[in-house]
Amino acid sequence: MQKMPSRSRARAVAAIFHAAAAAGRVVVGFAAVVGSMSALTLATGCSATRSSDPVALTSLYPDHAVKPEGVIVEQKKKLGPPPPGHPKIVGEPVPNWTWESQFERSSYPLNWTFVGPSAIPSEYWSGNTKASGRVISIAPHPTDPNTCYAASASGGLWKTTNGGTSWFPLTDQLSILNSGYVVVDPVNHERVYYGTGEYWTSSNGDGLFRSDDGGATWTQLANASQVGTRITGIAINPNNTAIIHLTSNAGTYISFNSGSTWSQRLSGACPSLALDPINPNNVLVGRHGQGVYKSIDGGLTYTKLGGGLPTTSIGMVLVDLCRSSPDDMYTAIVGSGGSVNGVFRSTDGGATWVKKTATPNFCSPQCWYDIYLAVDPNDPEVVYLGGVDPRYAVAGVLKSVNGGNSWTEISQFSGGTLHPDHHTLVFGPGNTIWEGNDGGVWKSTNGGASWINCNNGLGTAQLYTIALHPAFPDRMLGGTQDNGTPERVSASTEWPQLQAGDGGFSAFDYSSSTRRYTTYVYLSIYRWTNSSSRNITGPWGSDSTNWISPLVIDPVTPSTLYAGTNRVWRTTNATVTTPSWTAISTNSVANGGTLNTIAVAPSNNSVIYTGSSNGRISYTSNLSTWSTRSTGLPTSGVSDIIINPSNAAEAFASFYSSTGGRIFRTVDSGLTWTAVGSNLPSGVVPRALEVDFAFDPRAIYAGAGAGIYHSLDGGATWMKNNATFPNANVGDIAIDHARRRIVVATYGRGAWMSNLPSPCPADYNGDTVQDVVDFLDFLDDFGACEQQPAPCGTNSNADYNGDTIIDILDFLDFIDAFGQGCP
Numbered sequence: 001m002q003k004m005p006s007r008s009r010a011r012a013v014a015a016i017f018h019a020a021a022a023a024g025r026v027v028v029g030f031a032a033v034v035g036s037m038s039a040l041t042l043a044t045g046c047s048a049t050r051s052s053d054p055v056a057l058t059s060l061y062p063d064h065a066v067k068p069e070g071v072i073v074e075q076k077k078k079l080g081p082p083p084p085g086h087p088k089i090v091g092e093p094v095p096n097w098t099w100e101s102q103f104e105r106s107s108y109p110l111n112w113t114f115v116g117p118s119a120i121p122s123e124y125w126s127g128n129t130k131a132s133g134r135v136i137s138i139a140p141h142p143t144d145p146n147t148c149y150a151a152s153a154s155g156g157l158w159k160t161t162n163g164g165t166s167w168f169p170l171t172d173q174l175s176i177l178n179s180g181y182v183v184v185d186p187v188n189h190e191r192v193y194y195g196t197g198e199y200w201t202s203s204n205g206d207g208l209f210r211s212d213d214g215g216a217t218w219t220q221l222a223n224a225s226q227v228g229t230r231i232t233g234i235a236i237n238p239n240n241t242a243i244i245h246l247t248s249n250a251g252t253y254i255s256f257n258s259g260s261t262w263s264q265r266l267s268g269a270c271p272s273l274a275l276d277p278i279n280p281n282n283v284l285v286g287r288h289g290q291g292v293y294k295s296i297d298g299g300l301t302y303t304k305l306g307g308g309l310p311t312t313s314i315g316m317v318l319v320d321l322c323r324s325s326p327d328d329m330y331t332a333i334v335g336s337g338g339s340v341n342g343v344f345r346s347t348d349g350g351a352t353w354v355k356k357t358a359t360p361n362f363c364s365p366q367c368w369y370d371i372y373l374a375v376d377p378n379d380p381e382v383v384y385l386g387g388v389d390p391r392y393a394v395a396g397v398l399k400s401v402n403g404g405n406s407w408t409e410i411s412q413f414s415g416g417t418l419h420p421d422h423h424t425l426v427f428g429p430g431n432t433i434w435e436g437n438d439g440g441v442w443k444s445t446n447g448g449a450s451w452i453n454c455n456n457g458l459g460t461a462q463l464y465t466i467a468l469h470p471a472f473p474d475r476m477l478g479g480t481q482d483n484g485t486p487e488r489v490s491a492s493t494e495w496p497q498l499q500a501g502d503g504g505f506s507a508f509d510y511s512s513s514t515r516r517y518t519t520y521v522y523l524s525i526y527r528w529t530n531s532s533s534r535n536i537t538g539p540w541g542s543d544s545t546n547w548i549s550p551l552v553i554d555p556v557t558p559s560t561l562y563a564g565t566n567r568v569w570r571t572t573n574a575t576v577t578t579p580s581w582t583a584i585s586t587n588s589v590a591n592g593g594t595l596n597t598i599a600v601a602p603s604n605n606s607v608i609y610t611g612s613s614n615g616r617i618s619y620t621s622n623l624s625t626w627s628t629r630s631t632g633l634p635t636s637g638v639s640d641i642i643i644n645p646s647n648a649a650e651a652f653a654s655f656y657s658s659t660g661g662r663i664f665r666t667v668d669s670g671l672t673w674t675a676v677g678s679n680l681p682s683g684v685v686p687r688a689l690e691v692d693f694a695f696d697p698r699a700i701y702a703g704a705g706a707g708i709y710h711s712l713d714g715g716a717t718w719m720k721n722n723a724t725f726p727n728a729n730v731g732d733i734a735i736d737h738a739r740r741r742i743v744v745a746t747y748g749r750g751a752w753m754s755n756l757p758s759p760c761p762a763d764y765n766g767d768t769v770q771d772v773v774d775f776l777d778f779l780d781d782f783g784a785c786e787q788q789p790a791p792c793g794t795n796s797n798a799d800y801n802g803d804t805i806i807d808i809l810d811f812l813d814f815i816d817a818f819g820q821g822c823p
Contacts, residue, residue: 082481082547084202087637087656088464088687089747091154091705091729093206094720095683097175099218108722110754115743116493117750118459120486124500126439127417129453131483133460133748135436136198139182140428142189148434149215150441151179153198154729154748155460159215164443164454170215172726175206176706177748180231186238190214195231197224199249199271200369204229208246210259221259233273237280245283245299247273252285254299266293266302272318276326282349284329286317292331294350308353310341318373328380330404334367343385345404356404362387362395374425386422397422397435399448410448418442418451421482438482459493459750461486464548465732466745467506473739477516478751479503479548485518499526499533507553507561515575523549523563527574536574538581540565546594546613555602564595568610570623585626589618599641601648609651609670611638617653619670629670634660640689645737654686654702662686663702663715676700676715684709690733690742694759701742703730708744712757725752761817764797770822778814782806
C-alpha cells in the first residue's frame, strides 16, 4: 500500500480530530488516546497490557514535532449417478431472491476467488482430455456458430463466443444454479430463456428466467409453483414469440404474453417437448407413464397418440421431430421396468407409428438418467440416441442414417472418446453438433465422425467434498460427481485427475508430502503414494453405506483412519501394505440409518462425534463406549459436525432442515445443545458447516443449497454471500486455521477461497496482527477519501462501517474497534 507523505498524513490526522470535535466527541491530547489503546504499541501482536509509555508521535511523524489533537471514545464489545434426491445434490433456492439484491452487500467481509477446477485435464473417461461438470442442455445461437449456451446440471448457464474454446458464467447470482433447459429466442437472438431444476436427479429449481441481453442480466418470469420445480423443455412460436410452451415435472404449460402468465394444459411429469416450426399449432409432448401427446391448436388441447405406440409398460417418453420435415417424428419410450420399450417413427404427423426393431437397449442400465433422442433438422433419416457408454454398458451415442433401421456407435472415434453418461445433443448453424454429458461439452462438425473437446474454462465441477493439505497451501483434493478426485497441485485452476470415476471424501497424510487417501462410492478406499494407488477398503461389504461415505484421518496420529458405514471403522496401520480395520462401534450409532459425518477431536483423539442420516449424534471418549447425544435435536439428517480444536467438549452440528434451529452448539460434549441457527432465513438448509474458533462468540459458516451464510456473533445474526461467490449448492467447507483461509466446495461451481475476517476487529491490512501499521494504513486511506462515496479509488476499505460514505463515523468506529484489541 502506498503511503501518504508525512506532512499530508499529519494534516489528515489533524483534520480528523477537528472533525471529531465538531461532531461533539470529547477532545483530549492525542497522547492520552495512544496511552489508552493497548494495541497502539510498537510491539507486534495484540497485547492485552496497556503501554505505560505512549508512542512518541515524532517517531511516527518526524516532520511534525507538535502532537496533533486526538479523541477518546468509549470502547464497545463409477457406478452411475448419485441417487435422485440425494441431500448432497438437490439444493434449494435463495429465499426472497431478486436480481438486484445480489449486488447490495457492500460491507460483506469476505472476498471469494475461484480456485478451480476450471477443467480437469487428463480425465480418464474423456480419453485423457479435459472434463468439466455435467451438462444437460445446450442452446446454440441460431445464426452464429461461435456462440452457444451450455446449462450445467448444477453450475448454472455458461456462454461461449469463440466456438467453445473458452466459456464464462452468466447466472452465478440467480436464485439457484440447478439447470433444466435453455433455448434462444428464434427471432430476437439476444433473448435467452433458462429453465431451472434438473428433472433426472430430482434437483429442484426456482422456475423460469429470461435475459434480453445475451445473459448479462436476468428476470424471473415464473416461479416453481407456477411452472414446476424441474423444467424439461421450452419452445417458442417463431411466428409469435410471445407464445411459449414449457414442460416440467408438473405438466405442460403455455404462455401467450412472453411468460407473464401461464396456463397448465397437461398435468403430470412431461420430460420432453417438440414444436413444429413450420406449423407451430402442432406441439408434441412426451408424458411420463402415459405416452405421446399432440396438440393441433397451438397447445390449448392435447390428444394421446396411438397408431402403433405401446399401451403398456410406459415410463420415460422422449419425442423429437425434423424441423424441415415436421411430419417426420420419433419417440423413444422406456418401459416401466427401466429398459427400452422401443424407438418408434411416424412419417404422417403422428397418425401411425413403426417400431424400429434394430434399436438396442441403448440407455441400459441407466435409462432414468442417461437418455436423449435428437433428429437432424435437415434430414429426417438421420437420428441420434444418447445412452451410457459402450465400454461398460450397451451404448454411448448411436447414429442412424436410415430412419432407425440400423445404428452405429459414434462416441468412440479415432484418437478420442466422449465422456460417458449422455444427456443432450443439439444442432447449431454450420453443420455443428453440440453434445453434453457428465464430462461437459463436445462438438462435431462432421456428423459425429470425430469430436472436439470444448471444456476449457468450463468451471462446473460438482464437488462433494474438499480436503486441504496442512503443509502445502496450494494442494487440495476434491471428490466429484463422475469425474473422480482431481488434485490441485499448484496455484493453477486446472486440477489434474488423481482418481477416476466418482470421488468422495479424501484426506492428506499430513506427515507425508506424497501420501493421500481417496474414496470411491459406497466407501471403497484407496491409498496413494505419488501416482500409485492401492485399494485398502475394509471388510464392510455387508454394511449399509452412503453413496458418499465419510473418511477422516486422525488429527494426532496420521496412520489412523476412521470410516463410516452404519457403524464406525478404524485402522491404526493405514500405511502398511494391507491395513487392518476394526469396527469400534455397533450400528446403533446410525440408529437404523447410515453415517453422514465423523469428527475426531484434535485436542483428544479418543473423543469422536458421529452424525447419522436420521439425525442421531453419537459420542465416545474412549473409542469403544458410545452414547447418544441427540437430546433436543432435529430428526433430519446430520450434515456436519465441527469440534473446537482446543476443547473437545465444544462442538457444532448442522442438520438437513429448512426451518428451526438447524445448527446447534454444545459445550458439554453433547449432553445439552443450544440452537445457533434459528435466525437463518426460512428455507435455508445448512448442508456444510465450519467454525472459526478464533472468534468469541464463534464465527460460523453454513453452506446452503444456494450460497453460503456466515455469522460473526455466534449465530445471533447471519449474512449471505455477496456477488463474489456464486449461488451454488455447497457440498463442503474447510478452514485452514494456520493461514486464516476458508475454502468452499460447491456442487457445480468448483472450489472457492477467501481470507477469513480477522478476530482482531481493527486488523485493517489483514495480516492477522493488529498493530500500529493497521492504524497508519487506515489513516492513509481515510485521509485520501474523507467525505467521498465508497469505493474511493482503491481505498473502499476506509468505509469501515459499510454505509457507502467515508466520513468521521468510519474513523470513530475504527478507533472503537482498535481500542478493543484482540480477543
